[in-house]
Amino acid sequence: MEKSIRTRIVIYLIVVVICIIGITGLPRTYEQLKQNVANRIQLGLDLKGGTHLVLQVHVDDAVNVVTDQALERLRDGLQNRKIAYSDIRKTDMTHILVKGLSQSDISALETLVNDQFSDWTVESVPGDPTARIVSMKASAVAATKRDAFTQAVDTVRRRIDALGLVGPEVAQYGQPSDYEMVVELPGLSDPARVRSVIQETALLELKIVRDGPYPTREAALAAHGGVLPPDTELLPGQPDSSANAAPGTDVWYVVNQVAAVTGRDLSSAQPSLDVNGRPDINFTLTRDGAARFAQVTGQNVGKQLAIVLDNRVVSAPVIESQISDRGQIEGTFTTQQASDLALVLRSGSLPASISYLEEETVGPSLGADSIRHGVWACIIGFGAVMGFMLIYYRGAGINADLALILNLVILVAAMAYFGAVLTLPGIAGIILTVGMGVDSNVLIFERIREEIRAGKAVGAAVAGGFEHAFRTIFDTHVTTVVSAAILFTFGTGPIKGFAVTLTLGLVANFFTSIYVSRLIFDWELARRQKGAALSIGI
Secondary structure (H helix, E strand, O other): HHHHHHHHHHHHHHHHHHHHHHOOOOOOOOHHHEEEEEEEEEEEEHOOOOOEEEEEEEEHHHHHHHHHHHHHHHHHHHHHOOOOOOOOEEEOOEEEEOOOOOOOHHHHHHHHHHHHHOOOOEEOOEEEEEEEEEEEEEHHHHHHHHHHHHHHHHHHHHHHOOOOOOEEEEEEEEHHHHHHEEEEOOOOHHHHHHHHHOOOOOOOOEEEEEEEOOOOOHHHHHHHOOOOOOOEEEOOOOOOOOOOOOOOOOOOEEEEEEOOOOOHEEEEEEEEOOOOOEEEEEEOOOOHHHHHHHHHHHHHOOEEEEEEEEOEEEEEOOOOOOOOOOEEOOOOOOOOHHHHHHHHHOOOOOOEEEEEEEEEEEEEEHHHHHHHHHHHHHHHHHHHHHHHHHHHHHHHEEEEEEHHHHHHHHHHHHHHHHHEEOHHHHHHHHHHHHHHHHHHHHHHHHHHHHHHHOOOOHHHHHHHOOHHHHHHHHHHHHHHHHHHHHHHHHOOOHHHHHHHHHHHHHHHHHHHHEEEHHHHHHHHHHHOOOOOOOOOOO
16 A cells, blocks of 8 residues: 555554544543533524524614713813803704804804714704704714724623623624614523613713702702702612602712713622622723722712612712722622623613514424434435445445545534534534535546546546546535525524534535545555556446
């Protein structure tokens, strides 16, 4: 036997061993073997069971936030430049009305907007020469919505990944203008908890308390003559021991409208226990956030600091000294709630609210039924193909069947090594791979037949058959891989599973049909007597 054939045999045997180890690990018992295989082959939602969600991101919320921030900046800019006005307010999602301007102040307003508000324009108001509308540009509105959706998808993905779920899928769904995302969670055992974590806005704000707490909203308003002080707002919260409120009812705080720091200034958040052993959350601020927080707390020692989550005061401790980069959120949390809240704060607050459009649950029994039918389809299809190759191509059919078996072994091992998720369409991709493998062998065998009919020796016919079929097999595999790549890029869960298994199967098939099959022919020819016929169904 030639040295090159021995070398190739050793290389291919090493490949087989590596593949078997990837699928089975190194089990010592049969039970361990089953467990290893189950752990290495990850199943998708349609096979393992789980939850399928379609979420709507309300991107208009993000536009409203940008407009609110622009309103505060514009108000400060007008005051700094001493531009007189009678009223300034937001009229809708993208417009700010400024009234009572003189002609010179209108020019100053236009200069201010041009200098500091690149995404806004100044427009006149019909019938009121002293008023101007500051409008957000259409391009800025579109960019804000697009960025809000992208951030929401990334935030949801980080929150789900932090929960430790296996094989989750988060992607855009429908048309880009719909601002919808699909979330697939295979093997999910607690969908209520995940829904809560996904939908939680978790907007953290630290605000100075001006007054309160009051037992009712009406009492808070009455204490200020029915009108809140400028630049303040009224927020509900849980009563502490000093509040004169019935248990289970809300109290009300008058707080600064502008937060000292927000959740965007967080660098980390971890669940912990307070001095009394109750669950709470420790947080750390970024450098810029810590600098602002230190300034605000230093100027307000002795006052209450409201820790606000989603427009609700969870606690309002007294500032005893200047605080810089660390703080603590205390409240009536359970251990699970503290852990989930810390997770949400670490992953970032959602830029817009989210609602559920669709929810479907796939039971594990349905997935098991799909696996059983899929496996039987593979076995029947694979057996029929192997039988056909043996009958039609005789001895060469054994060559093709060995290549097909190795093809499947490499495919499954690659999925195990790469952590690919097997879905029901993925099983269809495996079956399609078997068909592609047969097609490749048929092309090679038929070319060999033609060479033999043309009068060439068996060795030359085999070499010519592989040489002439190579380009056709290469072209078909490349074009199919390109199609699979497009499916993977634009598809979701099950479609991606089909694309992955098809791609891995095509790569494995190209290797086995061109190189492994050629090795088997060369080995067979090396041990035959010169001039002996080749069993290839002629």
